[in-house]
Amino acid sequence: MRPSKRDELVRKALPIFYREGFHATGMDALVAETGISKTTMFKHFRTKDELILAVLRYRDETFRNWFFRKLDDKALPPKDRLAAIFDILEEWFEEPAFKGCMFIKASSEFQDPDHPAYAQSAEHKRLLQTAFRSICADAGAHDPELLARQLLILKEGAIVAAHMGFDPEPAAIAKATAEQLIANQIDV
Amino acid sequence: MRPSKRDELVRKALPIFYREGFHATGMDALVAETGISKTTMFKHFRTKDELILAVLRYRDETFRNWFFRKLDDKALPPKDRLAAIFDILEEWFEEPAFKGCMFIKASSEFQDPDHPAYAQSAEHKRLLQTAFRSICADAGAHDPELLARQLLILKEGAIVAAHMGFDPEPAAIAKATAEQLIANQIDV
C-alpha cells in the first residue's frame, strides 16, 4: 500500500482544483477538504506545481478513458462513431459538476508555454486529435487528418460554449455541423 | 480631464491581466508596471474585482470595435463577409501578443456564474453571436440563427486551438469548415 496516499491526494485534489481554480485553491484549503496533512502533501510533491501537474496527468488519463470507453460501449459502425463523439460530449455537459475543460483552464492560468501545466494541457489535446484521426481513418474519410482537426476545433468550441453558457445546446449544434463535414468526406 | 487617470489605469492594466492572468497579477505589480499609485487605484475602484470588471468591459468594447471595423474595411459583399471572419481571426492569432481570448480566461478564473467577470464574459460572446446572426441574415442564410451559432462555436474552438498550440493553422481549418456550412445554407 505504498503510494496510496499520494494517489488519494491526486484523486481528491482534482475536483477541488477543477471547481475552484488552480491559483484560487490554497494548500490549506486542500488540507481542509482532503483531510490529508500538509506534511504528507509536501512529502509526495515538492511544490504545489508538481501536485497540479500530477492532477492534470490523472485527469488526462481518466478523461480519455471515460470518453473513449463511452464511445466503444455504443458499439457503432466506424462511420457512425464520429458523430457519436458529440453525443458523449453532451452527456459530459449535462453532468451537474461540469465546469468546462480542465486543460483549457490550466492553460488560461499557466500561460507560459514552458510551464509544465501548459505543456501537459496541449499534450492532452494532441492525444485527442490523434485518437480522432484514427477514428476518421477507420470511417473511410478522404482526409482523416483534416477531418480530425475540424472535429477537434468543433469539440473545443462546444466546450467553451457550454461552459460560458452562451449557447443552450452547444453539443447539438456541434454535432449538426460535424455531420455536414462527415457527409462531405465519407461516401455513403 | 476628470476621469483620465481612471481610463489610463484600465488601459494599462488590460495587457498585464491579459498576459499574466487575473489572480496571478497583484495590485503591487499593477502599481509597478502602470506607474499609477495604489491610492489612486483604490480611489477609482473599490476592489480589485471592480477594476477587473472595468478592464473586461473595455476589452469587450475595443475587441468588437477592432473586429468589425476590420470586417467592414474589407468592403465585401454580404455573402463573403462570413468566411472573412476567419481571416480576421487569423490576423489576431498572428499578433505577437496573442494569448487567447481574455473572456475565456476570465470565465476560467472566475467560475461562479454570479461573478460579474463571468457574466461580462458570457455577455461578450452573446454580443458576438448577435452580430454574427445579422451578418448571416444579410448573406441570405436559410437559418441565420443556426449558422451564427455554428460559426461562433467554430471561432471559439479556433481560439482555443491557437492559444494551446495543438493545431498549426486553426483559423484556416475553421474557415474551411465555415465555407462548407455557408455553401449549404446560401444559394449561389
Added chain:
DNA sequence: CATTATATGTACCGATCAGTTCATTAAGTC
C-alpha cells in the same frame, strides 16, 4: 492668493500564500 479636487509615497493592516520544522503517532516488517 485661497480653495478644492486629484494624485502621490510610504508605511501599515490582518489575512493568506507556499513551504518548513519538529515532535508524536500509527502501522508494517524482520
Added chain:
DNA sequence: GACTTAATGAACTGATCGGTACATATAATG
C-alpha cells in the same frame, strides 16, 4: 519486541495578498 516507514498536528517562516491611513504634493479654478 526492535526497527523502519509513513502519516499526523501544530506551530512557524518570510513573502505576498487586497486594502487602508495619512500626510504631502500638484494643479486647476475662483
